[in-house]
Amino acid sequence: MTALTISEAAARSGLSAHTLRYYERDGLMLASVDRAVSGHRRYTDRDLTWIEMITRLRATGMPIRDVRRYAALVRAGDGNEAERLELLMAHRERVEAQLAQVTSHLRAIDHKIGIYEGKLDQTA
Amino acid sequence: MTALTISEAAARSGLSAHTLRYYERDGLMLASVDRAVSGHRRYTDRDLTWIEMITRLRATGMPIRDVRRYAALVRAGDGNEAERLELLMAHRERVEAQLAQVTSHLRAIDHKIGIYEGKLDQTA
């Protein structure tokens, strides 16, 4: 339960302090982050774990509004697991389709690279 | 050498006519698209092939400015193949890194999905 300052949380999460505040005010956190008496934010392990989840969702292309929806479900507590599952599974499908598409485009680009390599081999 | 109107080119490429015009004015095409006497654009097979390449680069996350750089190299003609190769290979590296990252995040999300499935199995 080490409570981190925002800059420490930023360092650990790889996000900027600006972004952490932005995520919070945009409703992406499970609850408002704790405050020291001074009003400064104090991030708990639970916060960091959740931020990691946000990061995974964002890094796989989930829009902020969907992360917010997911956060709202988790915040609402037990009873909506089916809905959360649905959201995550729909996301997985999209990511997998996306991966397949990118991979196929990459293969075509690789083919092009092969052509340039062949050309340069001849002239070199 | 069927010369297509912009809406036909849009339909074939999957881009909007707006986007095709935008790409052209932003310097992404190899040359200005041919015009009918009326001033209307006429897309050749060569244009469509190039648009397909743009689409591959964009779909794999290459920024517009890099596509523009690549287009400029191709436009410049023979002699800069090494530079084109370098650009494409750098892009490939980034895309592969990105794919690996997304895949790993996706595995973590999958794990979460598994947990929800387990929970719902019990209660169902």
Next chain:
DNA sequence: GCTTGACTTCGAGCCGACTCGAAGTGTGCA
């Protein structure tokens, strides 16, 4: 010849996701 709808240019608007800056308050150390 007339109408309907596609085309043109141009600049402006929009959207998502940050990113920044101002103005003020708090903290830790010499």
Next chain:
DNA sequence: TGCACACTTCGAGTCGGCTCGAAGTCAAGC
């Protein structure tokens, strides 16, 4: 006690990539 620097809120600014709309021209069918 004074200093430097981290933190706060708030709204505004930025950036990339389109997306749209106005105002005007052109083409194809009746």
